[in-house]
Amino acid sequence: MVSFHSCAEDEDDAPVPEPAVENSITITIDEPTNDAVVSNCEDVHIHVDFDASIENHEVEIVLHPEGDTSNKLIDYDEHNHDKEISFVQDINLCDFAAGTCFHLEVVACINHDCDQAETADAEFCLP
DSSP, X not given: OOOOOOSSOOGGGSOOOOOXXXXXXXXXXXXXXXXXXXXXXXXXXXXXXXXXXXXXXXXXXXXXXXXXXXXOSEEEEEEOOOSEEXXXXXXXXXXXXXXXXXXXXXXXXXXTTOSSEEEEEEEEXXX
Protein backbone atom coordinates (compact mmCIF):
# COMPACT_ATOMS: atom_id res chain seq x y z
CA MET A 1 0.00 0.00 0.00
CA VAL A 2 1.30 3.41 -0.94
CA SER A 3 0.22 6.58 0.80
CA PHE A 4 0.77 10.21 -0.29
CA HIS A 5 0.85 13.30 1.96
CA SER A 6 0.49 16.86 0.87
CA CYS A 7 2.99 19.48 1.98
CA ALA A 8 0.23 22.06 2.42
CA GLU A 9 -1.19 22.60 5.89
CA ASP A 10 -4.55 21.13 6.63
CA GLU A 11 -7.26 23.73 7.13
CA ASP A 12 -7.50 22.63 10.75
CA ASP A 13 -3.80 23.43 11.24
CA ALA A 14 -4.03 26.97 9.82
CA PRO A 15 -3.07 29.65 12.34
CA VAL A 16 -5.99 31.43 13.94
CA PRO A 17 -5.66 35.20 13.74
CA GLU A 18 -5.48 37.04 17.05
CA PRO A 19 -8.56 39.11 17.81
CA ALA A 20 -8.04 42.83 17.25
CA VAL A 21 -7.14 44.66 20.42
CA GLU A 22 -9.27 47.74 20.84
CA ASN A 23 -7.97 50.93 22.36
CA SER A 24 -9.82 52.31 25.34
CA ILE A 25 -9.32 55.60 27.11
CA THR A 26 -10.22 56.57 30.64
CA ILE A 27 -10.67 60.28 31.37
CA THR A 28 -10.36 61.38 34.99
CA ILE A 29 -11.26 64.93 35.94
CA ASP A 30 -9.36 65.21 39.23
CA GLU A 31 -10.08 68.89 39.82
CA PRO A 32 -12.48 70.53 40.07
CA THR A 33 -14.94 67.81 40.95
CA ASN A 34 -18.43 67.88 39.47
CA ASP A 35 -20.81 70.22 41.32
CA ALA A 36 -17.94 71.71 43.33
CA VAL A 37 -17.95 75.23 44.70
CA VAL A 38 -14.40 76.50 44.38
CA SER A 39 -13.03 78.26 47.44
CA ASN A 40 -10.53 80.62 45.78
CA CYS A 41 -11.47 82.26 42.47
CA GLU A 42 -7.88 83.52 42.02
CA ASP A 43 -6.42 80.03 41.81
CA VAL A 44 -8.83 77.47 40.33
CA HIS A 45 -6.90 74.26 39.72
CA ILE A 46 -7.84 72.29 36.56
CA HIS A 47 -6.42 68.73 36.46
CA VAL A 48 -7.44 66.12 33.87
CA ASP A 49 -5.77 62.75 33.21
CA PHE A 50 -6.10 60.61 30.08
CA ASP A 51 -5.08 56.95 30.36
CA ALA A 52 -5.14 54.80 27.20
CA SER A 53 -4.87 51.03 26.96
CA ILE A 54 -2.78 51.37 23.77
CA GLU A 55 -2.28 55.06 22.97
CA ASN A 56 -3.98 58.42 22.98
CA HIS A 57 -4.53 60.20 19.68
CA GLU A 58 -5.99 63.62 20.33
CA VAL A 59 -7.33 65.21 23.48
CA GLU A 60 -9.39 68.37 23.87
CA ILE A 61 -10.29 70.39 26.95
CA VAL A 62 -12.64 73.39 26.91
CA LEU A 63 -13.65 75.50 29.89
CA HIS A 64 -16.38 78.10 29.50
CA PRO A 65 -18.97 79.87 31.63
CA GLU A 66 -22.19 77.84 31.75
CA GLY A 67 -24.36 78.77 28.77
CA ASP A 68 -21.64 80.74 26.94
CA THR A 69 -19.72 78.24 24.79
CA SER A 70 -18.15 81.05 22.74
CA ASN A 71 -16.23 82.37 25.79
CA LYS A 72 -13.54 79.68 25.95
CA LEU A 73 -11.37 80.31 28.99
CA ILE A 74 -9.34 77.18 28.24
CA ASP A 75 -9.21 75.79 24.70
CA TYR A 76 -6.62 73.02 24.76
CA ASP A 77 -6.09 70.59 21.87
CA GLU A 78 -3.15 68.17 21.75
CA HIS A 79 -2.24 65.43 19.29
CA ASN A 80 -0.14 62.98 21.28
CA HIS A 81 0.41 59.22 21.16
CA ASP A 82 1.53 58.69 24.75
CA LYS A 83 -0.42 56.19 26.84
CA GLU A 84 -0.81 58.77 29.60
CA ILE A 85 -1.45 62.49 29.23
CA SER A 86 -1.91 64.83 32.17
CA PHE A 87 -3.26 68.38 31.86
CA VAL A 88 -2.74 70.75 34.79
CA GLN A 89 -3.47 74.47 34.73
CA ASP A 90 -4.42 77.12 37.27
CA ILE A 91 -6.83 79.83 36.16
CA ASN A 92 -8.05 83.06 37.72
CA LEU A 93 -11.86 83.37 37.52
CA CYS A 94 -12.27 86.43 39.79
CA ASP A 95 -13.50 88.57 36.85
CA PHE A 96 -16.77 86.63 37.03
CA ALA A 97 -19.60 87.39 39.44
CA ALA A 98 -20.13 85.33 42.58
CA GLY A 99 -22.31 82.32 41.83
CA THR A 100 -21.16 82.03 38.20
CA CYS A 101 -20.95 78.39 37.09
CA PHE A 102 -18.50 76.93 34.61
CA HIS A 103 -18.55 73.88 32.35
CA LEU A 104 -15.41 71.79 31.73
CA GLU A 105 -15.78 69.62 28.60
CA VAL A 106 -13.22 66.91 27.79
CA VAL A 107 -12.86 64.71 24.69
CA ALA A 108 -10.32 61.98 23.86
CA CYS A 109 -10.15 60.37 20.42
CA ILE A 110 -10.00 56.58 20.69
CA ASN A 111 -8.68 56.16 17.14
CA HIS A 112 -6.78 58.29 14.64
CA ASP A 113 -9.87 59.33 12.67
CA CYS A 114 -11.65 60.33 15.88
CA ASP A 115 -14.82 58.60 14.75
CA GLN A 116 -14.85 57.08 18.25
CA ALA A 117 -14.30 59.28 21.27
CA GLU A 118 -14.54 59.18 25.04
CA THR A 119 -16.05 62.24 26.73
CA ALA A 120 -16.32 63.62 30.25
CA ASP A 121 -17.50 66.86 31.79
CA ALA A 122 -17.79 68.67 35.08
CA GLU A 123 -19.64 71.73 36.25
CA PHE A 124 -18.43 73.89 39.12
CA CYS A 125 -19.36 77.29 40.51
CA LEU A 126 -17.91 80.27 42.29
CA PRO A 127 -19.22 80.90 45.81
